[in-house]
Amino acid sequence: MGNHFFDKATMPAGQDRVDGRAKVTGTARFAAEHPVPELTYGVLVCSTITKGHIKSLDTKAAEKAAGVLAVLSHLNSPKVPGFDPPKPANKDEKPRAWDGLKVFYSDKIYFNGQPIAVVVADTYERALYAATLVKAEYIKEPHQTDFNANIKQAASPKGGGDDYTRGEANAWKKAPVTLEAEYIVPFEVHNPMELHAIIAVWEAEDKITVYDKTQGPKDTQQSIMQAFNLPEKNVQVVTEYVGGAFGSALRTWPHEIAAMLAAKKVNKPVKLVLGRDNMFTLVGYRPYTIQKIGLGATEDGKLTGITHTAISQTSSYEEFTEGAVGVSKFLYACPNVNTSYKLIPLDIGTPTWMRGPGEATGCFALESALDELSYKLNIDPVELRLRNYAETDPQRNLPWSSKYLKECYQMGAEKIGWFQRNRNPRSMQEDGMLVGYGMSTGVFGAFRWNATAKGIFHADGTLTVQSAVSDMGPGTSTSMVNIASEAFGLPHDKIKFELGSSSLPPGPTQGGSGTTSTLGSAVHEVCVELTNQLKQLALSAGNSPFKNAKPEGLAVENGNVLLVADRNIKMSYVDILKQHNKPELEFMKESNAGEEQKKYSMYSYSVHFTKLHVHPSTGVITIKKVVTAGDAGKIVSEKTARSQMIGGVTGGIGMALTEEGIIDHRYGRYVNNNLADYHVPVNADVPEIEALFVNRPDPYLNPMGAKGMGEIALIGYAASVANAVYHATGKRIRDLPITLDKIIS
Amino acid sequence: MIPFEYIRPSGQKAALDAIAKDASAQFIAGGTNLVDLMKKGVVSPQKLIDIGKLPLKEIKEANTGLHIGALALNSDVAENEIVKTKYSLLSQALYAGASAQLRNMATVGGNIMQRTRCTYFYDTTMPCNKRKPGSGCGALKGYNRMHAIFGASENCIAVHPSDMCVALTALNATILVSNNKGERKIPFGEFHRLPGDHPETDNTLQKGELITAIIIPENNLQHSCYLKIRDRASYAFALVSVAAALEIADGKTKDVRLAMGGVAHKPWRLTDAEKFLKGKPATENNFQQAAQIAIKGAKGYGNNNFKIKLASAAITEALNKAAGKA
Incomplete structure (x- = not known):
């Protein structure tokens, strides 16, 4: 190149x-590996009910157990000043409210797996054992974790929805060719290999150092300053290496505050490492989202209307929103677009951004829908996208800072042999397998x-x-x-x-x-x-x-x-x-960044091509080849860029085929909260992934001409698989993951 | 994990005496399942008797067939030349199981003794009759995608997770067990139980007994296939698996063995389908009919309804593959 x-x-x-x-x-x-003298170990005790109150907490046996230094709960925790900020002297100023769960703050239970106590002992094993001795009694209240059972509760976010209209709302309905379909993205859990971990060391009454897994040392520092009312110079956050996060370490979570409280209480450094089961409940996840897409087009494939609505969920105590419907506003040149975004509060922990975030959810729907429309129109899916190529940003009416999406379509299509395929569904076979080719587009803002x-x-x-x-x-x-x-x-x-x-x-x-x-x-x-x-x-x-x-x-x-x-x-x-x-x-x-941000719309793009096999009777899907072409501006580190694309596509394979967090709504508990039952792709699921880069600089974004890449590697990928599965089988799967039971049923 | 005592006896007699003396003790070998269960608080033995040093690792041919010591590692058995050539079905099944790391730790005896992977069994806050008799079956009306379609009861719809055991059932293996008074043989198909009213009892091994070996009789099953259908290509338990082995003479099925995994509380032998196929031409049509016979009586519980259709497809596919038709 x-x-x-x-x-x-x-x-x-x-x-x-x-x-x-x-x-x-x-x-x-990594965070948990820093040698710290006089280290002690904290293990969380978590709620086994989903909603209600703690009636009583018996910590006596745990406190008496060998090596135990303290058992902390809402009954005896040191106060966190940031949880109850004083009213500012100036009346016009609002007190800075604490975002998220206030750990050990009250007897109230908001979700299953919520920390209710932390046991600190001189060894990890002793803390782990003593944690089993803490006995909680609860006053249970009926809980709601089932998205579909609560769909009537969906409402616009308090912080503002994503309601948008350009031209005429629901114009797609009047078009000569129309498509309407519903798509589901389930709970997905980040599950980085490294468990979330923190070592909290109070150097003095008002001075702390934490070795913490975080994607933002400065953000974590700010959170700690806010929580404990400390000046910046007294809070030191060390995060030398991070073993993957995918968004789960974008904010400060309850276990981090719990470790700091524990360290304060025992007056010694405390290390707290989450268990894999805690990774499902305490550090966010991709929210469950149902989307409806309406597309209208002329007979020759010009889009005349796009309607994209999403209902997603958040926790009962905090509002989380993401840009699921945003992509439909600008990805294609279409005069009439309207979107809406609603939320259902559920008795689960707060979701957070997971790689690709809302755009990954949104592109699965939009890019599946485009594929469906292409068959209705009998136009090749790549050609359909080219016929609706947005030469300028239709949402902001601005020129793009740079856009080489056409080049991505071309590079990828050539590499995978797109135009050699027989376009009819269930028309291709190879080694006794049904063969499918699918493609999709991904897009994400290029920020500075x-x-x-x-x-x-x-x-x-x-x-x-x-x-x-x-x-x-x-x-x-x-x-x-x-x-x-x-x-x-x-x-x-x-x-x-x-x-x-x-x-x-x-x-x-x-x-x-x-x-x-x-x-x-x-x-x-x-x-x-x-x-x-x-x-x-x-x-x-x-x-x-x-x-x-x-x-x-x-x-x-x-x-x-x-x-x-x-x-x-x-x-x-x-x-x-x-x-x-x-x-x-x-x-x-x-x-x-400067004025250029106001003059141009800035995005990175990807185009994914997937070739896969589907076994005709068992429905087993095997991805045979992936070609992903990216417009991420200038590539400043070729090898790590390639690795990042491969990693993103691998995450996309998980999103497409295997990943789903499953809750038994009778109990409000996850039933697959481990890496044996929550399936991330293994090497055997991942074929050769070819990452291609246009590698042309964006002239406006920054001096390097480099745009972002982490998200576009995954965004849209799942749709390329769903589209390839349709091409292979004639069966359209609109709810992820595409497991074989959905193929054979 | 609760505190426990740990001993490592030097010989078999010492191990058997130790377990006879202590009702709460449990043997441990590779520990790939037991340690997990202890961490999760599912089982809490007060004493572990580590049998890792006992001389039970040998894989050898005897006049009764292939003799495999209970402590032979899954990986050693899978890689063994005799196993690969004469008992290929077993080798295939072992390679389909777990991960390379686990196979390097797990023993043959431990594989037979492993517990179900039912999520309700593992989560001590949930009801489970197997873990806590009388507490109910969480899976029956819960999340049961992985669960049984054959031989289940209202008390338990869990499945036995092993791949190896499915092959051994098909190969008519015998399990050799000892206690401090002597030894006995248990046909493989009679070792694991159906849940009935006592799902807490996985098998017919008595307290104080130790699996010392398995014996696989010689066979002429030159065509075999272990087909495992799962949610990802490796390191996942079977949705369904099929062990199919055939002896074909003059295009006809002279001998046939069929067993399934992931469908019942024990490795599920398909005897009616075997009877149907015996003596008939080894054709895809007959394989399909055998598959239809095999799934008679199958019952789904909601999330796992798809397994019935999948089982039928997998049986046909495994037989086709074994016979070289796929």
Whole structure:
């Protein structure tokens, strides 16, 4: 692939993950692995009812058990000031309310699995045992966890719905060709391999350090400051390595506050690691969502109306919303679009963003519906999308900052042999299997927020770049090293990127596919400024080889400032520092998005193609090949970008075929809360995945021209499978996951 | 996990004496199921007798057939050359089970003794007659996608999760057990029980007895297939599985063995279907008819209704594959 961002000798295209060795050799330190003296262990006791009150809590046996230091509950927990913020002196100012469950705050039970106590002991095993000795009695109230039984409760979110009309509402109904269908996305649980974990260490009465699994060290710091009413300098969050999260570590959850309370109570560091079962109840999930899509088109396949409505759910104590219907507003050129989004509060924990978030839910519906419409129109699904290609943003009436979606369709279609297929359903066979080809589009906003980075060039010729960000797996460290290498003109092995601590310059929370764009901009700007300073220093050095040169006449490459007119005339960075007797050169800068955000609509795109086999009598689905083509702007780290696409598609395979959190509504409890029964795809489910990149820069978003990629890798993917299953079998499955019973029934 | 005592006797006699003395003790070998059950609080033995050091790992041919020690690892059996060539069905079934890591720990005896994976059995806050007799069956009117379609009772609709046991049932294996007074043989098909009124009792092993070996008689079943249908390609329990083995002479079925997994409280032998096929031409049509006979009497409980149709399709497919027709 030509046109690579790093086509200079300093940066080989196959640049390895800078933390790869640490991860595979086990030296990388994850939250629960930090050695802390006098460590004690906390184990949660969780509610076994779904709604009601704790009548009594017998903790005596647990307290007497060997090694137990304390049992904390709403009866004896230290207060959390942030749960009851004082009224501000200024009447117009609103007190900052606590978001989410207030752990150990009252006897009230909001969901099954809610923490009701934490047992702290000198060893993990003793805490685990003592936790079984805590006996709770409850006053039960009838609970509601069944989405379908409560559908009449659906209402617009208090914080505002996603009600939108362009042109005429429900115009699809008047079209010559129409389609209306309902699609279901079930509960899905993030289930990163690393369990959520925290070690809480109170350094003083009002000073705390936590080693925590979080996607945002600064966000977690803010939450802790709010909870315990502490100044920023007294809260330190360390999150050096994160073993996957997919959104589950985007906010501060009850177990984190519980660990901090426990540590306060026993006056010792407390480590708290969730069990896999807690991962289903305490750290969010993708909400159950039912969507209806109405599509209207002319006979020649021009969309005349799109109606997209969604009903999703939240918890009884907190409102969570996501952009499920947003994609229908701008993905296709259509004069008439209306959307609505409603919520049902249920007695379950609050959902949260899960990779792709609402757009993944929305694109499953929209992209399945487009496929259904293509058969009604007898137009190839790729062709149908091209006939409705939005050349400008129909929602905001703005030009795109960049859009190479057409190229994605073309690259992907060619690679998988799309146009060689027989388009009729159930028409293709291979090795006794039904063969299906399916495709779909994914889209997600290309964002840029604020970030601060610091660069320090040392006398030994190495560069350290810092920012308080976490890397949950996409390869942020690698990308930042690559960007710094490009901007600063230094080989990557002389650059170190430091992250994972709230005490570093403030970086963004890793989410919404915005890290590379946001933080990369700051790193880029800092590095460019450092090179400018080096150029100035080179010109003013006593032995400067650049007589009468101007800064504009200088360039940087491989650790040297050199003369553009004669690249053999150069001065090394190390020498420049030495000449000026400087031990190091340091620069820190906050980087912000500018006016370009108002002038352009900015999105990343993906197109997924899937080839699969369906066994004609048992319904077993085997994905044979995946080609995913992405328009994510310039690719700044080819290898980790490819890995991220493969990972996203793998998550998409889970969404399409296997993943579903199942609750027995009689009890309000999950019945598959482990990795044996909640099926994420294993290697044997995942075929060759080819990730293709258009790899052309976005001219407006940021200095690198890089757009986000994490979400588009997954968004839309499930529809390509559903569409391929239809092509293979003639059977349209509209509720995920597509398990074989739905095929053969 | 509750505190427990742990001993590791050096010989078989010491192990059998230890269990005879202590009603609350349990044997542990690979521990791939028992440790999970203990962590979940499903079982709470006060003493574990680790039999890992007993000399029961040998896989050897004897005049009675293949003798496999109870402590032979699932992976060792699966990889064994004799097993792969003469008892391929067993090797196939073992490879279909669990994951490489689990097969490296799990023993043959432990595989036979593993408990159901019914979610209501595992969650101690839920009703389960198997775990707590009289508390009810959570699965009967609950989430029962994985559950039995044959031989269940109102008290329990759980299934036995093993793949290996399905193959051993089909191969007419015998289980050798000992206690401190002597030893006895149990035909494989008589080892596991149906739930009836006592789902808490999985099998006919008596207190104080230890599985020491299994014996598989020689056979001429040169065509075999273990077909496992599951929700993902590996590391998932069977929705249904079929062990099919055929001896074909002159295009006719001379001998046939059929058993299913994931459908009953025990490995489910399909004797009527076997009778039908015996002596008949090994054709797809006959296989389909056999499958129809096999699913007679099957009963679904809601989420698992699809298993009846799936079972029929899987039986036909497994027979086709065994006979080389698929």
